[in-house]
Amino acid sequence: MIPIIRQELWQRKWYSFFWIIGVAAFIALVIGVYPAFRHQSAQLNKSLNQLPAAVKSLAADTNENLLSPVGYMSSNVYYLMLPILYGIVAIGLGGSILARDEQNHTLELLLSRPVSRTKVLAAKALAGITILAMIAAGTILATVVLAWLTNLGLSLWHLTLATIMAALMALVFGALAFTLTAIGHSARIASVGVSVLLLVASYLFTSLAGTVHWLKWPSTLLPYHYYHPSPIMDGSFTGKAALGMLGVIVIFALIAVLTFRHRDID
Amino acid sequence: MAANITIDKLSKRYAHASTYALHNLSLSINAGEVYGFLGANGAGKSTTIRTLLNFIQPTKGTATIMGHDILTSSAAARRHVGYLAGEIALYGKMTGQQFLDYMSGLQPLKHPDYLPKLAERFQAQLDEPIKTLSKGNRQKIGLLQAFMHEPEVIILDEPTSGLDPLMQEAFFTLVREVTERGASVFASSHNFAEVQRMCDRVGFIREGKLIAEQTLADLAQKATHTFVITFTDPVPLTALQHITHAEVTAHTDHSATISMTGELTPLFAILAKHHVTRMEQQEVNLEQEFLRFYGKEQS
Structure with missing residues (x-):
């Protein structure tokens, strides 16, 4: 398994590097400009409070001051941008890390060696998770350093936890894309599209469920419903949502293994 | 003589296909034997090879490689196999050496000094990115990865494709050497001269069925x-x-x-x-x- 993981990381080294730098730069920009808003937060918040609830709910998972440290980080980083950025990475990796080898017929090279299909699948999944984890580590480093330099006033551990939670939710969508590529040819074609659609729908349904009542029930079936960065940052996070997401990822992994083990390779 | 490969009534019907791509194929290949598999395009040669390597699942029948069932002990079976695909797909960005190191990481070499000797014999260019190599030079790398771990069973699809006459000669010598140490070679080919040159026995496959099988010696006598x-x-x-x-x-x-x-x-x-x-x-x-x-x- 180790050579396959190493090979994937080597092949995607520049991809990983630029994502780490890009997301870290985004974090640096967002936190770096916060001091300019902090002292005017009361006035600016008055204007923001004039916005319809539906619009506010698209920006953050809190009704509190959107320019308080928690509100600012939630609305500008954790609620939308980070899950979307990580989602792009996770879905991109999930939809290609196995599929590319199958499309290029290099998967046959791996499967002609004495490596079981389950191990190939596990190695590919671990390589993808490692890349996402490296990008998240870059984000955490940038967040912690910038939060400390700008005296953001939030627990560095809670910021770290919020980043991990965003990565975990993105991983759910990445796991879906990966599982679809493992199932077979037709599912592979749909893998990225279906996962992106579900990510966007998940965000919109959950954000608008407070205003559009018929969205309430369907939103409970989607991961975003269980993703709340504000409680993580203010320390009231219980971890149940994380366990739930891990459970979904494990279910996807099981489906991937069971189908990939016994299907024809293209 | 012990058979390194046994195939028993192996059949494959692809999903949504009305006919079998492979139908009740039975054959065995002994230790030290080179078996040529001849057939037109779509006759079932690649399906046989892909089923043996467990890339595709048989609809019916069984097969073993070195006594290991290809379905239930597939990884154990592949421990004894060297495989060269017809249109071999390699990692273009890697150099030949990086690729061979990767493959030997997945299947360690019995004798690490064997690979450099093989590379020298085939004058393989291992320092260049694979995507810059000619078809013949890529084929050499394909051959190296199939033979480098000294497998007991070697499965080859159009093995001399793209090789110049000198390298073809080196390949035939290599086949002779590996069979002398007891390895079996199962080679699918369109190239009659290639089959005639290296095989002990040939099987003719048509529409998924083995229609005839004979030794080259018999063929020479009856032909x-x-x-x-x-x-x-x-x-x-x-x-x-x-x-x-x-x-x-x-x-x-x-x-x-x-x-x-x-x-x-x-x-x-x-x-x-x-x-x-x-x-x-x-x-x-x-x-x-x-x-x-x-x-x-x-x-």
């Missing part, structure tokens, strides 16, 4: 022998045309080409009565045999 004979006096055409199971396919005043099967004595009896200056036997033509089998099946 049509073609002689080009030059006479100093005029060709005894009438006498030659009266030989049973013989046909004069071409002639001039002083030369005749005669194709015949079976006993050669009647021919030599006629030749003994004439002045023969030259007699040339053309090689057993596997292609003719292939066409004969295909023609017979079709009719």
Whole structure:
């Protein structure tokens, strides 16, 4: 398994590097400009409070001051941008890390060696998770350093936890894309599209469920419903949502293994 | 002699297909034997190989490699296998050396000094990115990865494709060496000269069914022998045309080409009565045999 993981990381080294730098730069920009808003937060918040609830709910998972440290980080980083950025990475990796080898017929090279299909699948999944984890580590480093330099006033551990939670939710969508590529040819074609659609729908349904009542029930079936960065940052996070997401990822992994083990390779 | 590969009534019908791509295929390949698998495009050669390697699942039947079931002990079976695909796909960004290191990471070499010797023998370019190499040089890397771990079973699809005559010769020598140490080679090919040169036994496959199987020695005995004979006096055409199971396919005043099967004595009896200056036997033509089998099946 180790050579396959190493090979994937080597092949995607520049991809990983630029994502780490890009997301870290985004974090640096967002936190770096916060001091300019902090002292005017009361006035600016008055204007923001004039916005319809539906619009506010698209920006953050809190009704509190959107320019308080928690509100600012939630609305500008954790609620939308980070899950979307990580989602792009996770879905991109999930939809290609196995599929590319199958499309290029290099998967046959791996499967002609004495490596079981389950191990190939596990190695590919671990390589993808490692890349996402490296990008998240870059984000955490940038967040912690910038939060400390700008005296953001939030627990560095809670910021770290919020980043991990965003990565975990993105991983759910990445796991879906990966599982679809493992199932077979037709599912592979749909893998990225279906996962992106579900990510966007998940965000919109959950954000608008407070205003559009018929969205309430369907939103409970989607991961975003269980993703709340504000409680993580203010320390009231219980971890149940994380366990739930891990459970979904494990279910996807099981489906991937069971189908990939016994299907024809293209 | 122990069989390294046994295939028993192996069948494959692809999803949504009405006919079998492979139907009740049974054969065995002994240790030290080179088996050639001949058939037209779509006959079932690749399906057989892909099923053996567990890339695709058989609909019915079983097969073993070195005693390991290809379905239930697939990874154990592949521990003994070296495989070269027909149109081999490699990692273009890697150099040949990086690729071979990657493959040997997945299947450690029995003797690490064997690979450099093989690379030297095939004059493989291992320092260049694979995407910059010619087809022949990529094929060499494909051959190295199939042979480098000294497997007991070697499965090859069009192995000499793209190789120049010198490298083909090196390849045939390598095949001879590995079979001498007891390895079996299962080679699918369209190239009759290649099969004739390296195989001990050939199987003809058509529409997923094995329609004939014979050793090259048998083939040589049963096959049509073609002689080009030059006479100093005029060709005894009438006498030659009266030989049973013989046909004069071409002639001039002083030369005749005669194709015949079976006993050669009647021919030599006629030749003994004439002045023969030259007699040339053309090689057993596997292609003719292939066409004969295909023609017979079709009719």
